[in-house]
Amino acid sequence: MEFTEFYERDALAVVGGAEHPMEVCLVRVETSDGEVGFGEAIGYGSPDSVAVTVNTVLSRLVAGEESTSIWRLWDKMYKATFRLGRRGIVVSAMSGVDIALWDLAGKELGAPVYRLLGGEARRMRGYITGGYYRPDKDIPRLLEEVEEYVRSGFKTVKIKVGGLSIEEDLKRLSALRERFGEGLEIAVDANNVYDFSQALRMGRGLERFGVIFFEEPVSTDYPELSARLAAQLDVPVAGYETAFTVHEFRELISRYAVDIVQADAAWNGGITEMVRIGVLARSYGLPLIPHYSAGGIGFVASLHAALTINSPIIEYHLRPNPLREALAGDAIKHSGGFFEPPAKPGLGITIREREVERFRRAGR
Numbered sequence: 001m002e003f004t005e006f007y008e009r010d011a012l013a014v015v016g017g018a019e020h021p022m023e024v025c026l027v028r029v030e031t032s033d034g035e036v037g038f039g040e041a042i043g044y045g046s047p048d049s050v051a052v053t054v055n056t057v058l059s060r061l062v063a064g065e066e067s068t069s070i071w072r073l074w075d076k077m078y079k080a081t082f083r084l085g086r087r088g089i090v091v092s093a094m095s096g097v098d099i100a101l102w103d104l105a106g107k108e109l110g111a112p113v114y115r116l117l118g119g120e121a122r123r124m125r126g127y128i129t130g131g132y133y134r135p136d137k138d139i140p141r142l143l144e145e146v147e148e149y150v151r152s153g154f155k156t157v158k159i160k161v162g163g164l165s166i167e168e169d170l171k172r173l174s175a176l177r178e179r180f181g182e183g184l185e186i187a188v189d190a191n192n193v194y195d196f197s198q199a200l201r202m203g204r205g206l207e208r209f210g211v212i213f214f215e216e217p218v219s220t221d222y223p224e225l226s227a228r229l230a231a232q233l234d235v236p237v238a239g240y241e242t243a244f245t246v247h248e249f250r251e252l253i254s255r256y257a258v259d260i261v262q263a264d265a266a267w268n269g270g271i272t273e274m275v276r277i278g279v280l281a282r283s284y285g286l287p288l289i290p291h292y293s294a295g296g297i298g299f300v301a302s303l304h305a306a307l308t309i310n311s312p313i314i315e316y317h318l319r320p321n322p323l324r325e326a327l328a329g330d331a332i333k334h335s336g337g338f339f340e341p342p343a344k345p346g347l348g349i350t351i352r353e354r355e356v357e358r359f360r361r362a363g364r
């Protein structure tokens, strides 16, 4: 099998408000017999740099190769780029290529990706992330937002913390608990904002409200601090979506810096690497719960990995995201808080190419 064509298209999705553009790079791989696979790489702030890496570095490494030799091609890309980077742009670009190769392999072999990997065709429980800060989002508005998630069938939500004082954030949690009772599972995400003592104080506050996990309490750069925190708190520490590849996750997992491992196929190294991270996590007795924040193919890719490694739950957003719908809407089906396993070969997505074109970055 030869790659006769290998190129990218990048797209700009604006979700959750114009101040937080969620930019993804769409990767398209075509084989010599005309089969096409799609992948997605996260490119927050610089999708162009991800696209350049795909086009000028990775494409020549996989061109002419057997497209189903994915684990070997992953190693080839990783070894050839060690001077360029071991996280960030290079690994994100590799993630997009890896996902596209799995899509292609599934189509060629006639099975959904998770079936190729030995995963189970089961419904996957989801949780909804929201509760983002906005100047007009007072507690009644936060409750309205979460009410909508609950009405959609989801019994687990995650809200932001760290943007207000610890006391104010705990008031938001108190209001949620009062309104929805113990029937709603609540997680929180600090996005690396606290120092150790703040995180400890916040964590002790979270324990009063039965929070199911405390995500990215401190900087990903300090696994020792996260491990100290995890040892001192009853609330499980989760993270770190901002880590890359099994090598960085090994630092977190082997030190028990987390109780719950969170990775994202669209930037942590693709489906291949998420499976590796999940297997490593399992060997330390830890579950992997996929992260999700943007695009659509990335979510579906993480869902295939989650079905493979038997994850208990997966992250999702219900905020409007027309790019997600155009990229992967057909493969993302949920009811009663559970996602259906994708049914078609490959990732199971059908790209609505004309709609996706609307999101192509201006000037390209």
Ligand SMILES: [Mg+2]
Pocket (backbone or CB within 6 Å): 189, 191, 215, 216, 241, 291
């Ligand atoms: Mg997060």
